Amino acid sequence: DAKTTQPTSMDCAEGRAANLPCNHSTISGNEYVYWYRQIHSQGPQYIIHGLKNNETNEMASLIITEDRKSSTLILPHATLRDTAVYYCIVRVATGNTPLVFGKGTRLSVIA
Amino acid sequence: DAGVIQSPRHEVTEMGQEVTLRCKPISGHNSLFWYRQTMMRGLELLIYFNNNVPIDDSGMPEDRFSAKMPNASFSTLKIQPSEPRDSAVYFCASSFSGTQYFGPGTRLTVT
Numbered sequence: 001d002a003k004t005t006q007p008t009s010m011d012c013a014e015g016r017a018a019n020l021p022c023n024h025s026t027i028s029g030n031e032y033v034y035w036y037r038q039i040h041s042q043g044p045q046y047i048i049h050g051l052k053n054n055e056t057n058e059m060a061s062l063i064i065t066e067d068r069k070s071s072t073l074i075l076p077h078a079t080l081r082d083t084a085v086y087y088c089i090v091r092v093a094t095g096n097t098p099l100v101f102g103k104g105t106r107l108s109v110i111a
Numbered sequence: 112d113a114g115v116i117q118s119p120r121h122e123v124t125e126m127g128q129e130v131t132l133r134c135k136p137i138s139g140h141n142s143l144f145w146y147r148q149t150m151m152r153g154l155e156l157l158i159y160f161n162n163n164v165p166i167d168d169s170g171m172p173e174d175r176f177s178a179k180m181p182n183a184s185f186s187t188l189k190i191q192p193s194e195p196r197d198s199a200v201y202f203c204a205s206s207f208s209g210t211q212y213f214g215p216g217t218r219l220t221v222t
Contacts, residue, residue: 034210043115043202043213044154096142096161096206101154 004088009106012082018075020105022088025069030092033064033071034099037084044087044101047073078109113137115214117203123220129191132217135184136205144204144211145178145188154202160186172197193221 005023012018024033034049048055048062050071055062061074075082087104091097116135124130136143144159158168160180168178175194180186190197200218204211 032209041200041216043204043216046210046212049210096159096209096211098144098156098159098167099154099204099211100156103153 004090004102006086006088006102006105008103009108011108011110012075012078014080014109014111015077018078018082018107018109020073020075020086020088020107021070022073023070024088024090027068027090031090032092033062033068034089034091035060035062035073036087036089036099036101037082038087038104039081039084044099047086078107080109080111083107083109115203115205115212117201117214117217119217120215121218121220123222124193125222126194127192128221129189130193130197130219130221132188132190132201132203132219134186134188134203134214136186136203137207137212138184140205140207140212141183142206142211143180143186144206145186146202146204146213147199148202148216149199157188157201190219193219195221197221 032049032051035047036044038044047059050062064071085104085106118133142161145157148154156170158178163180178188198221200216202216204213
């Protein structure tokens with residue numbers, strides 16, 4: 001699986017959009033970008049994933065650059081409950097293989 | 112759906128004792144993963160099963176650790192004998208088509 005690079009930490013004001021970047025310059029054509037988050041003391045929670053098109057669900061939007069070497073997770077209206085560590089993971093989607101977690105980005109939403 | 116169920120949620124034991132962690136995956140999922148999280152090493156894979164068969168146990172620290180999946184709805188992770196360095200949060204996750212869903216974890220403390 002390709003390696004990802006994320007900022008160690010970010011702050012966001014409550015009610016504003018949180019934009020979390022991820023670099024994955026060695027991504028292969030058959031690898032997807034997955035985002036998970038871990039709220040303190042809880043299990044990692046799936047957020048969204050995508051291959052090359054932008055994706056949106058009830059939790060977030062995922063914007064993937066045309067060359068697929070980077071992506072941005074967008075939480076449109078951050079709340080205090082979105083404070084968590086966010087992990088960007090690149091992996092082949094088909095088949096059930098393990099996730100390889102890096103250190104992620106610690107997002108703090110501030111009132 | 113009840114999600115992935117893990118028990119116990121907390122376990123405190125003395126060094127040398129046997130510890131058994133339990134996991135019930137989401138119904139219909141055919142893959143099950145055991146991860147461990149520590150401050151020093153982050154989230155790391157211990158072992159995973161596809162269709163109840165162990166596929167990769169290279170993450171199991173040593174022979175003191177063993178995992179079984181006797182059927183599609185139950186798995187155990189056993190540590191015998193336990194040591195203080197085994198103190199961590201142990202997560203179980205299951206999947207069907209690539210997206211993994213995590214349980215709440217078992218916080219193990221070995222004194």
